[in-house]
Amino acid sequence: MAEMAMWGIDMRRDDELIRKYMFEMEDAPEWVVWFMPDEGDEEGEAKYYHLRLLADEGFLQETGPNGCNFRITNAGHDFIGMMRDEGLWKQMKIRASTVVPRYGLRLLFEVGNAIVRNRLAELGVPLD
Template sequence: MKRDQDFIRQLLLKYEAEDDWVLMTVGDIFGSSEEERRENYHMHLMMDEGFLTPIGNGTFRITSYGHDYLEAIRDDTVWAKTKRGALSAGGASLRLMFEIASSIVKQKAAEALGLPL
């Protein structure tokens, strides 16, 4: 299964919108639907990167690092520029996507404030 950066973004936005900070994994890894397996796979990728952390049997939460990534990629314009940057580089890891998005946000903030950041 391929990693889908857009799907990871969608999942983080979905998880953040939940009423509770304790989130549950979806379905059984082996007996679940294709969409549930896809979500579980991407959840594990986000755990690998430190965006999510398990907190119990079948439960997890978004980490501070995950919230930072989400803040950097939340804006659709920033996300589009981030993807273009990754594409021009020939692809990117989640960490590089975060760095690209953070650089774009930092540049926007510097321009808006008139200060070098």
């Protein structure tokens, strides 16, 4: 993290950038995406920072001898599925922020799972 601070990027997580980058990963022509920003490329540095946050939570896996190779995990695909539903995405953020103003990615994911499970229960789908 000291390396990120050295780059001079904003160290706050941006959920809309998270969403954008996950969609980019899913739409990539290869299942492993290499990404390393050039020094001084603030947009690239912010992207790399957010990809690392997603890897921290297990939504991406960073591989390779020097890192910088990212692939979407199974949990990441589940998260993308929730993100693609605009209404669900908004509900996830609203509900998470009601409890904790600066919620984490894992909580956001769990809130999405809870909403989906509630929808399934309302349809009479047994969940146990």
